[in-house]
Amino acid sequence: MSVIKKGFEAAMVGGKGSRFFTLQTDVPVDVVLAHGVDGIQSVEQHDWWDFNPAPHLVCLGEDCPSCALGNEAKVKSYLGVITKEQEVKYFPVAISIVQQLEKNEKAVGDLTGRVFRFEKTGSGLKTRYTAISMGKKLDVSKFVLPDLEELLGPMTVEAQLAKLNEAGIDTTTIKGAAKKGAKKKAPAPIPTEDGKAPWEDAEEVVEGIDGWATM
Ligand SMILES: [Zn+2]
Secondary structure, eight states: OOSOEESHHHHHTTGGGOOOOOOOBTOOEEEEESSOGGGOEEEEEEEOTTSSSOOEEEOOSTTOHHHHTTOOOEEEEEEEEEOTTSEEEEEEEOHHHHHHHHHHHHHHSOOTTEEEEEEEESOGGGOEEEEEEEEEEOOOTTOOOOOHHHHHOOOSHHHHHHHHHHTTOOOTTOOGGGGTTOOOOOSSOOOOSOSOOGGGGOEEEOOOOTTTTTO
16 A cells, blocks of 8 residues: 555645745746646655754554654645756645646646746745746656655654654654654754755656757
8 A cells, every 4th residue: 555645636635734845935947747637646744843854754654653653744745847957856845736737737638748837935824836837848758757655765663763763752652563663762863864855855867858958
């Protein structure tokens, strides 16, 4: 059973919980969509924002250590795109982006290969995301998306407990199967990562598409 669910409905379950999109405010970015709305991948994820670097762990459902510790999982949706640098990346997209893409797809059909301009404006509660179709469609058939599950790992109770312990989170209160490997709070967080979320490294160099790099 995969923890990743595909398509519009799965993304909508998250409501306002889907809040991640790596855009800088007021800097529009053009990308090619690697797939249509059906290809959007959604996953329930635990973000331990009170810790630095914050562990981002996919909810394992039954026996999930983060659930056992009372951290609430939120749905995050990932859109596969090809950047102007010819890289395949996952954008964690806000719910409003998914809705705009769905509207577009209803109007023009499958969005695979379509060029979109994404922009973030405002801040805090006034943050807005826009997705504008640039009226171009490119052949993206040669691009292969990296395995999202692999990028979001680890996917085992033991490995996730290790991550939590590493971040300095006390896992000794966990009962049941998730307890295996639980440890007392670490003396100090060990900075094994540079504070980046796992998806920030989600990229893969690929061959160019005619007409895209020079646009
Ligand atoms: Zn969980």
